[in-house]
Amino acid sequence: MGFITINGKKVEFTNEKNLLTIIRKAGIEVPTLCYQPELSVFGACRLCTVEDDRGRCFASCSEEPRDGMVIYTHTERLRKHRKLIIELLLAAHCRDCTTCDKHGKCTLQKLAYQHGVNTIRFANHREERPVDFSSPSIVRDPNKCVLCGNCVRVCSEIQGIGVLGFTHRGTDADVSPAFNKKLSETNCVSCGQCRVVCPTGALTIHHNMTDVWQALGDKNTRVVAQIAPAVRVAVGEAFGLPKGENSMGKIVAALHRMGFDEVFDTTYTADLTIMEESAEFLERVAKGEKLPLLTSCCPAWVKFVENEFPEFKPNVSTCRSPQQMFSAILKDYYRDEANAKGKKTYVVSIMPCTAKKMEAERPDAYTYGEKDTDIVLTTSELIRMIDAAGINFENMPSEACDMPFGIGSGGGVIFGATGGVTEAVLRRLVEGHDPHTLEAIAECGVRGDQGIKEFSIPYNGIEVKICVASGLANARKVLESVKSGEKEYHFIEIMACPGGCVMGGGQPTDGTKVRRAETRTKGLYATDGTMAIKKSNENPLMDLFYNGYFKGKAHELLHNHHE
């Protein structure tokens, strides 16, 4: 509590943990590379250094605020100091900016431009190191690493995995997996949170845009897209629309113009997931086996269980993820010559997620020997493609998804937020769809941005105990507590990314500033609010699925069959 004078203006502070937070709250931007509000303070980059009235300089990120402090954030001395830091970082940095995937989004590039760094006086003595393309999700280029450690901390503190770490020291210091292994040889679950916090092009999305352009250019190929819930509330902001606004209609219109033959909404298979997973849940409860049921929508989470808690593998729902269900359905539908009309079908899945790329390559991502999802594009890649296609996104009209797979429920839409899957399951199980019932479900403890949420709900004479968590470090805590017998649940929903898919590793990011689960989550709930069909089981396409073309195929298309 107290006052600090920043650049001559008195600013009040309360319980902010460091000076930097107060400076930023006062509307002053001090550059940082290694500061991430949700991670531990590291103090490595020194760019946030400020000067006090006695001429002492210190890093504001690691300085505790004290009443009566007088500080300056942009003196001539600090400007020179920052410029030199940037120059030194660039000296040992790959400077092929034009071909870098982070071009235009790179904090280092932006700072160099702002500070007028036009020449680098120092030679680069670092040997060029190979770029790791081994992961289908993430590309790691050590030549672009500035050793800020954000990826190291997010991987261990938030995700509790710790694949990346600092190695060696001094001028040989590096960030890499143990023994400089390739990412594909590690416990990496492909969540992409490292790429979200990387200020440079050292960790980027393994992009597949070229494959999609090629498919779109082929007259004999029917290119179909499915769009995940969380994508629609993240695209708009890249084109100047309000943050968190649902721009699904514009996305569909843009994809149609880019040459996609059909555009569908993954919400449809989110609804199928609810149908299948609810049935599976009730069956397990009736038999009293393989409980708690663990959700299977998030491939990074599934991989995490396989890597670190193999004893819980039988508890994971056998349901395929909505992405894999949809792709399997699409491929099956067009396997029929009457539907295929002589064209081969190419399924593009547009996801907020880097792990979905890994999921699409898994051995269980095939049906009848055919690969279900041909390519996964992340939201970030979609934005680049819309730009490259010369589409004026802001002025796009709204278009609806195509049929026969174009309808989803509100329950499917909220899959994109942590707790959404659980809420949709509850909507399916609880009788009634009046506003009162739905509101009671929404307020049972399932919503909110806490990392771990626990609550119970009475159902058919038992008290169903539920846990919802996001962030894999939280997931680890939950599983450890179940393993030790300390906690007992019937149902556990986990999303690997903190906040759920809206904060997925494939979503657009603005680097080092506070990220926005809140606006995107609100966008999803607002969308749900406008939808007439709230419950997955009331989606009219469900009946068409179970009793129409796909009758009898649910087991084959919608479930994984491995042991």
Next chain:
Amino acid sequence: MLDQSYYQKTDEIIERYGRKAAALIPIMQDIQAEYRYLPAELLTYVAKEIGITETKAYSVATFYENFSFEAKGKYVIKVCDGTACHVRHSTPVLEALWKELGLSKKKHTTDDMMFTVETVSCLGACGLAPTMMVNEQVYPSMTPEKALALIEQLRGNG
């Protein structure tokens, strides 16, 4: 694959210091003392046993120049390249050894596993510069000729 005996020995060493993260460095030191290097498989094993990530263990092991993932030769020659030794011409000594033994900055150990040549930053004997160590023995005021003579002598010992 390492022989099972390596893991038994490592278990003994771990027991000596306890299954805790803080025991990592003494455990690695004892493993290296036992085998003259730190086998990668054992580092992974130790990390798991004391409850830290493999990456964390690797971070610590690579931070210290002293730990090596490569098997070292019978004679480990440490040429001091600290400031005092450097200005008194330690580089020609190092280069003479490299040339004689067919080693380089990248290749530290001879194929017959007899000699390992590495540089160290200071042996704390600046008055004797340029200094060199062979295993535990210190050799003061080195020249390229004295270094080569020493190699001959060590080869004679077999």
